[in-house]
Amino acid sequence: MTRYAVQLDPGNPDFLHDPYPVLAALRATGPVLWHEPMGVWLATTHEAVSQVLRNRAFGRLWTDWEPAAQMEPFNALHRNQMMENEPPEHTRLRRLVAGAFGRGHVERMRPRIEELAASMVEELGDRFDVLGDYAEPMPVYVIADLLGVPREDHVRLRAWSQAIVHMYEPNVSATTRAKAIEASTAFSDYVRAVVAERRTNLGEDLISDLITERGRGAKLSDDELVASVVLLLNAGHEASVNVFGNGIHALLSHPEQLARVTSGEVPVEVALEELIRYDAPLQLFERTATRNVKVCGETIKAGQKIACLMGSANRDADAFDDADTFDVGRDPNPHVGFGMGLHFCLGAPLARLELQISLKTLLDRFPHLALAGEAPRRPTWVLRGFERIEVLGGHA
DSSP states (O other): OOOBOTTOOTTOHHHHHOOHHHHHHHHHHOSEEEETTTTEEEEOSHHHHHHHHHOTTEEOOOOOOSSHHHHHHHHHHHHTSGGGOOTTHHHHHHHHHHGGGSHHHHHTTHHHHHHHHHHHHHTOOSEEETIIIIITHHHHHHHHHHHTOOGGGHHHHHHHHHHHHGGGSSSOOHHHHHHHHHHHHHHHHHHHHHHHHHHTSOOSSHHHHHHHHHHTTOOOOHHHHHHHHHHHHHHHHHHHHHHHHHHHHHHHHOHHHHHHHHTTSSOHHHHHHHHHHHTOSBOEEEEEESSOEEETTEEEOTTOEEEEEHHHHTTOTTTSTTTTSOOTTOOSOOOOTTOOGGGOOTTHHHHHHHHHHHHHHHHHHOTTOEEOSOOOBOSOSSBOOBSOOEEEOOOO
16 A cells, blocks of 8 residues: 655745654654655655665666757756666776775875865964864865866856755756856866866876876766766765764764863764754655565655655664764764665765864864854755854864
């Protein structure tokens, strides 16, 4: 018997402010529910989400937005990237960039990231926006260095990225579509110009590596090269900003947990995993059934979509003791923040290193950091985060 997700209204302001009571009600209704307004199944529990993400019968199958001609700049960036493809295309595209995100290569980036974080916190005053002044530029600088893109372009890169990812929310407006088309066009033109320059002036960066690999016979079209770079720039900072913002807000809202970190009782590496779990920056990740397949007893028919509710899975009491409690010392912590299976986040090692360093550096410099007031949330669900977080630095 099909059970329905009648509790979920993704446009409700109360839900956007705090989705977790509704997500708890969904889990209580069942692990797999049908949501009629969105026309998708919802995987609500840790077990259901894990089954979907690990089952190769579910894939990322891109469908162009309509009208296709008008939406082509946006469609092209997604149609040609690894995240929206399955093997063999996914395997081919992922292999070309995987080396840059291996643990050994990422660890060699540690001194550069530590130096960057140290220089940035020295520029912060007694009161600042920890997102706009620190968390937002930091990951853009890191991924820009990796790709060989000028750091000073971070403002427009961030703006383009945000315009594109707003398309991932339910019920997007005509204005959102228009901004996404404009941003996709500008972003693509920007990357093509960088690639053209790099062809005559190769450097020690990932774009140069991709050009070199293609010169050696690797199968990689111009559109795939551009889409891969845009994906890495988007994914390389969008989630990191929201992990940091959601996490630092949770820490500052729970002073006793913050004290466990600043005192050294709980290592930053352990605390970070709870920051990722407690208030997930990516709340929903869709898959499409390539054949009829059962998940927790419910049959998902070929062609139907199922949305993995990552934030709900991370608050499932069957997977976590005191799941609604923010506990920086939680160990083990089997959150699904980086996904699972074939599409497990390629950049997870870099994201973890970057977030560990940026958090530790900030708290070392400002051990008495505190919220300066109410932090406004973004009116989005799929990508959950804050508009800004004003903080008081206190005394170092």
